[in-house]
Amino acid sequence: MSINLEKPKKRSNLLSRRLFIAGLFLSLLLLQACSNAGGESTGAQTTTKANTTEAKGNVKPVLNYGFIGTNDLNLPGGPEGWGLHKGIIQEELKKHGITEVKWTGFPNGPDLTESLISGRLDLGSMGDTPSIIAYASGAKIRLITQGSTNSIGYLLGKKDGPKTLSELKGKTIAIQKGSFMHRYVVGLLNDAGITDYKLVHMLIPDAKAALARGDVDAMTNNTTQGALEQIEAGFTHLDDATKHPHLKGSGTTVASDEYLASFSDFPKVWNDARKKALADLKQHEEEYYEFIAQLQGQSVEIVKKTNPISAIKEEPFTEEGLKLLEGTKDFLVDEKLAKKNFEINDWVLR
Structure with missing residues (x-):
């Protein structure tokens, strides 16, 4: 039991x-x-x-961006600079896995494109001439934005020097080789039938000093680096591209093929962020002009005159802009400054 x-x-x-x-x-x-x-x-x-x-190929967390310009703030102008300055672009890119943006200023386009080609940069903004020359030379880059179409080159003569274009025969002109100003002055003198002159490569600060000493007879410059101040100081205003619309430059932003292969949607992401920064600066126009004046070391009045917000393109590409690019490209090929011809539409990544 x-x-x-x-x-x-x-x-x-x-x-x-x-x-x-x-x-x-x-x-x-x-x-x-x-x-x-x-x-x-x-x-x-x-x-x-x-x-x-x-x-998308595992977006890299760090974006390396280059631009033309050396200033105390180490920032570009336009929506790109404003967006980085205010953190708008960084916040937009974070939504897509980019947690950090590193940006670097370069003295000229060829230096920037060299960094793109070497892989030190993923993205760069510069004038159309250096980007076209780089692509025509085989650089693996695609055009994702043409942000402006109103870059004005100036041709300035030394004090007590040439007063007209014809007086530049046999003279020495300082240029930034590979820049939109280089293309402007060569096109200008060709149109004027002047072929007997010498071009020497100098960065703008060096060219200003050389012109003041009388070591060169003329130089090219632009409004962002003090062309108007030079005119006010007594240097001869020989010409500028406002009189020759076909010789105006445009601003381009290009990305490396390698980076685009890892992030195919990047052009849209970047342009959307840029558009948001543009909308913001339009809401703060006076603050924006003060920002650009500080970048350029110029007065707000001059900035409003030479870099109006109205000149900034909202869309990545316009028919006007692409036509200007086509003309610049054809000129560079004809002058053998660009190694080979190509179709603009093959370069543009819409």
């Missing part, structure tokens, strides 16, 4: 333990279900973002 009583007791204990474990497991399942019900949306969004990033 004692044995018969003992066995049912063991079975009862075993059954109780099994029921307890099953109940505990069921409770855990219920807790997990409740947790999922409260957090399912966040989890799904995170998964979607991760899947999207994977599909």
Whole structure:
């Protein structure tokens, strides 16, 4: 009898333990279900973002961006500079996996394109002439934005020097080789039938000093680097591109093929961020002009005259801009400044 009583007791204990474990497991399942019900949306969004990033080729967290200009703030002008200055571009790019933007100023276009070609940069903004020359030379870059179409080159003569274009025959002109100003002065003198002159490569600060000393007879410059101040100081205003619309320059932003291969949607992402920065600066026009004046070391009045907000292009490309690019490209090819001809539409990444 004692044995018969003992066995049912063991079975009862075993059954109780099994029921307890099953109940505990069921409770855990219920807790997990409740947790999922409260957090399912966040989890799904995170998964979607991760899947999207994977599909784009694992976006690199750091974007390396170059621009033309050396100033105390180490920033470009336009929506790009304003957006970086205010953090607008950084915040927009973070939504797509880019957690840091590193930017570097360069004295001229050829130096910037060299960094793009070497892989030190992913993206760069510069004048159209150096970017066209680089692409025609085989650089693996694509044009993703043409942000402006109103870059004006100036030709300035030394004091007590040449007063007309014809007086430049046999003279020495300082230019930034490979810049839109280089293209401007060569086109200008060709149109004027002047072929007997010498071009020497100098960065703008060096050219200004050389012109003041009389070491060169003329130089090219632009409004962002003080052409108007030079005229006010007594240097001869020989010509500028406002009189020759076909010789105006435009601003271009190019990205390396390697970077685009890792982030195929980047052109749209960048242009959307740029557009948001442009909309913001239009809401703060006076502050923007003060920002540009500080970048250029000029008065707000001059900035408003030479770099009006109205000249900034909202869309990445316009028919007017592409036509100007075509003319610049054809000129550079004809002058053998660009190594080979190409179709602009093959370069443009819309």
